[in-house]
Amino acid sequence: MVLSExxxxxxxxxxxxxxxxxxxIEAVMELGVEGITNQRVLGRGREGGxxxxxxxxxxxxxxxxxxxxxxxxxWLVPEEKVATLVETIIxxxxxxxxGDGKLFVCxxxx
Numbered sequence: 001m002v003l004s005e006x007x008x009x010x011x012x013x014x015x016x017x018x019x020x021x022x023x024x025i026e027a028v029m030e031l032g033v034e035g036i037t038n039q040r041v042l043g044r045g046r047e048g049g050x051x052x053x054x055x056x057x058x059x060x061x062x063x064x065x066x067x068x069x070x071x072x073x074x075w076l077v078p079e080e081k082v083a084t085l086v087e088t089i090i091x092x093x094x095x096x097x098x099g100d101g102k103l104f105v106c107x108x109x110x
Contacts, residue, residue, distance in 0.1 A: 008079040009108040013072065014089050015043065016101040021071040027092045031084055037074040042067035
């Protein structure tokens with residue numbers, strides 16, 4: 001992609017439920033945004049994640065794993081596509097429940 005001097009690019013990062021990553025990718029591709037980075041990640045939010053005991057560790061709460069499997073999708077897009085991209089991600093992933101995910105929009109300087 002050739003960028004003009006005045007074109008501002010943004011990085012959009014979505015951390016979503018694993019089962020939502022294919023529908024999200026398909027919905028975003030319908031916008032004409034095809035370049036994507038897709039990573040498996042572990043994390044947790046305010047709810048504290050799921051608590052389960054790892055084999056070989058004790059039974060104390062501090063010895064439990066508190067992370068959930070998520071997908072992190074990243075796009076680099078021109079600024080004028082950000083609003084539509086964000087709306088599509090929210091529409092595809094929103095259920096008004098804990099664990100729907102996080103969305104970040106970052107300025108790219110170069």
